Amino acid sequence: MTSRSSATTARPSSEGRAVARTQTLLPGKDGIGTVRRTTLPGGLRIVTETLPSVRSATFGIWAHVGSRDETPALNGATHYLEHLLFKGTRKRSALDISAAVDAVGGEMNAFTAKEYTCYYARVLDTDLPLAIDVVCDMLTDSLILEEDIDVERGAILEEIAMTEDDPGDVVHDLFARTMFGDTPLGRPVLGTVETVTALDRARIARFYKKHYDPTHLVVAAAGNVDHATVVRQVRRAFEKAGALTRTDAVPVAPRGGRRTIRTAGRVEVLGRKTEQAHLVLGMPGLARTDERRWALGVLNTALGGGMSSRLFQEVREKRGLAYSVYSYTSGFADCGLFGVYAGCRPGQIHDVLKICRDELDKVAADGLTDEEITRAIGQLSGSTVLGLEDTGALMNRIGKSELCWGDQMSVDDMLARIAAVTPDDVREVARDVLEQRPSLSVIGPLKDKQADRLHRAVS
Template sequence: MPPAGGSHRPTARTSSEGRAVGRTETLLPGDNGTGTVRRTTLPGGLRVVTETLPTVRSVTFGIWARVGSRDETPALGGATHYLEHLLFKGTGRRSALDISAALDAVGGEMNAFTTKEYTCYYARVLDRDVPLAVDVLCDMLTGSVIDAAEVEAERGVILEEIAMTEDDPDDCVHDLFTRTMLGDSPLGRPVLGTVETVEGLTRDRVARFYKKHYDPTHLVVTAAGNVDHDRITGLVHAAFEQAGALSRTDAEPVGPRSGSRAVRAAGRVDLLSRSTEQAHVVLGMPGLPRTDERRWALGVLNTALGGGMSSRLFQEIREKRGLAYSVYSFTTGFADCGLFGVYAGCRPGQVHDVLKICRDELEQAALHGLTDEEIRRATGQLAGSTVLGLEDTGALMHRIGKGELVWGDQLSVDDMLARIAAVTPDEVREVARDLLGQRPSLSVIGPLKDRQADRLHEVVA
């Protein structure tokens, strides 16, 4: 079945010597709110996906690896993120300084991030400097030496990053909520690992992890902006071939993750006592996997409940009662499960009032649904924010990268707007009833006293 948005018959690309180097497809023709999106699958299973926008002068180039913290054993906790750092620390051709200086010299930006299910390395440059970006990032991904001295030096940096996260309670409470809901499972553990696991990671362990998970069949190369697909593909093919990374010419790409994972039983309460000025709370329940077609209705529901200044939670907790500065709802979708939650930060003495309102609003939405006017307003807000969020080459590169790696599909902007517009009020109310009617769990970080802590269980009763 062709990807949404249409697809042309695959054609074989050839090198300047006439040697076939891959099969190419046009995934989106560029006439439905999106630039032309093409994909070439090279021998060795490496995919190259581009979106061409000739009216801009920049390009964001990225390489996505189908590996995240959920692929780690307990002893390897934090290895994916550790490796992300180490790939910037030198190859057989470049030192760490050479890597950073190369992009700095042309005014480029380079960075990376690790999630529970994938890792991405990217650079944003002027269109004329694309060959440099391709060469540097491909060299990093295929030629890292994982130097023992750099492993030790970077260990301290990562421990500082863990400490920085621990000092940020509104960030830390989300990790706590994930653990509350998913337990001591690969998905429930923090992406950064812990002090204990990071201190236990050796150079050999990280190097084996690199070799196992950075196979071309697990990689997707993306570029968005003023790019020529054939030129990008040729540059990527040459870089990977020079590194000897495409030796398995009959290999096929690894597909998106799938499966089914149960979220832990509801009614759990986790309190982490901290001497903070505010109490930080997340109240939530199981959500939807990211591939569930009801995710469009959930997006509308999430927007109406806590996605903006006119949302129910913002109006009730901040505008009408002044109980919190920051309050919002959120959804998190993994390949095989999902989470829905409400976050708020408030003074410790008001935590129970805030939580009661949150619980009441969730129950009201589950029992009585949302009004047609709320759904209409949320649909418009979601559509607008979706388009506005795609107004730069970095966002477009992320969209096509996740589309290929996570969904195995490419949706144009018009496709996404049509999916949002097609959501009916009854579908939103059905999702609200199914999800918000579940018994919630609660995660809290703050300086709560014994009596306050004991009362937290009343919220999830």
């Protein structure tokens, strides 16, 4: 990623504290859309994007920890901890946390992914100081009490059960396991009933202390915000909790590549008494830092990214074999996935699989037409901009960019990268990705003969 950084400025504190370093990463236009970063002496990074024309602000804290940082015994600990940070601090009870944001009409939530965790609150701009105080308090001073762990264990087990009841979700976890095996990327973010049941306070508390150090955190705020004010309020909150005592600390670098082992040609079938069969057919994709990701994005959009895409037209529009069919990409620090999902009646699964396989083979061999590429570039460009029309999306963009790339890219630069994709770029990435031997994951009420036939379909 690229940024346009101004010279670093370091301003001495009037209170005698160690100085912070501030940079303008993206200058914006007339102050609108300006992105700035301040790095505090304790290693905490704060990035903001200023939009004076809106009346809302979204404040979030990103943690450099996800489910791929867990050992097998700790599977689910990151997500478990996400729940626990809402359960109370020395300053606020769980009810106090939720009531504070509810009282101003705001919304607060969190999510855990394979490589990061995010906690955020969206409020009116006048209530931003409250959001900063509440979220910072949660992240720096969580109690993690034994009784809260026991209560929340039940809630998480219910969440796992709820997910298990939706085969359309489970098949994606199954596909990750099919591709990555028993590795951190192959295990479910939620953990399993066995691992969640076995987690205790001591292990969760150690996990919290290790991964929620300020050097592992990125604070992000977007909307009608003033950068200097946000920095001052965040610094005050972290210093009050005693979280910025290491004045020589430096932020952790973006996650590096560890080259996860990926498996080709595997088939996993999970028998379930469902009305539909759910399948994911896919292969290794690209890491999120791979420059070919722009061409892969165009390829993905044309193949299965909308109603005019090849897969939608061939599977649903022309034959009515599925209601939902799409393709997707997932990029991690060192690897990625490309997948095709479809849900259909069990008796139609072989026809659907054959069509999907045929379309992938055609594009791998012949590429896309110029018309498809032009349409995909327009669709991808439009969806990129429209997806950044609220402060929550902007906060996600700058926070994730800082954590995962250590840099920022303007929307204009992103659109330029997409527009610069050529038919040759798409043909090259199609060959590199789609010519690999695929793997397949299926959930449904399939008989043994059907399962054997599925194994042969990807051989």
